[in-house]
Amino acid sequence: MSSEKIVAEQRSEFGKGAARRIRRESKIPAVLYGHGADPVHVTLPGHDTMMALKHHGPNALLELEIDGKTQLALTKQVQVDNVRRVIEHVDFIAVRAGEKVTVEIPVVVVGEAGPDTLVSTISETVTLEAEATHVPEGIEVSVEGAEAGTQITAAELTLPANVSLATDPETLLVNVTAAQAQAVEETVAEGEAADEESTEAESAE
Template sequence: MSTIDLTIHAEIRTDMGKGASRRLRRSDKLPAILYGAGQEPVALTLDHNKVNNMADHEVFYSQIINLVIDGESHEAILKDVQRHPFKPKLTHIDFQRVKRGEKLHTNVPVHFINEETAHGVKQEGGVIAHHIAQVEIKCRPRHLPEYIEVDVANLKLGETMHLSDLTLPEGVELVELSKGADHDQAVVSINAPRVEAAAEEETAEEPSAEVPTAKESEAEDKDAE
């Protein structure tokens, strides 16, 4: 588990508008907003460089963040990040309040383990194919996992693991599965190597040699004379 400190000190922002936001960014400040839990949204100002460094860590996008506003702590999760189109800078962040005792909806990453030793890879020469990188979950804050682990050790060539095959931590539900069986997405599969598959396709498409008829053979013999 990550040990990164997810505490962000913020100030309430009263100067609003695009011009005010541009001035903030020029001074290495980051505009943000905190909303949710039945309370009024609050516009915030953050230290850009501190938050930008946090954004390099996976847990920043999936774990509860401690926002300290005027000395008061507020638990929140990240809901949206806007970035500069070509500079390595953030331009705006949305946070959603976390209310203890109520379930929250958020995305967490998927971590695949035992890929190199998977049955379909080590014994059958297959290639791992990832179909998703994260999943949307629903759980109470105390059950929020850092990631969902997917063990592919027993996956064989040609097989696919779906959302319904995942082993979930206590108290965690997959949002997609609550929508019905047709939302049981593929998560990971083991396929035949592309070179081998392409060779099989070429063999299947290669035309078979035609056997000349008796008349064609006779005509060829006369031409040869």
């Protein structure tokens, strides 16, 4: 997992008003936590930060240059405006090379399941423990040739070296069902919903 350098400006103004002013300048407010130190509030360049997070994923590792000093920072939370789809705020955790971190990693389903089946992703992420500088961007789950009734749990994952499972091994990640059975279930569910609406309408009368 490579890191990308971002020059950050330390800031002393906080609150919604300060954050709005920062965003109007096409920059992003952020906070760096970790290692028992006080949180460091910084301002990031909007375009460079957006591209780095887009390229490296939800657990992007960045080198934040703050006042001439460089700090490895693991992305912990990104707040995005649901309407404009722009980054509003980022939380980072300060890390060191070789340090172990617990992270949520996306589950990536690959392969083609058997005929007349439907593949459902039950858990979109899995919790892993990995070195901060070697966090995988995603964990692949193969459903190649899987038949109806196949269930893949976290315990069955093939993990990279020096990465361990931190979530419950019995967590269901992927469920493969018969397409026909799924269609029947959806029809039954739709019928039940229609019955409920009819009952509510009669009650209203």
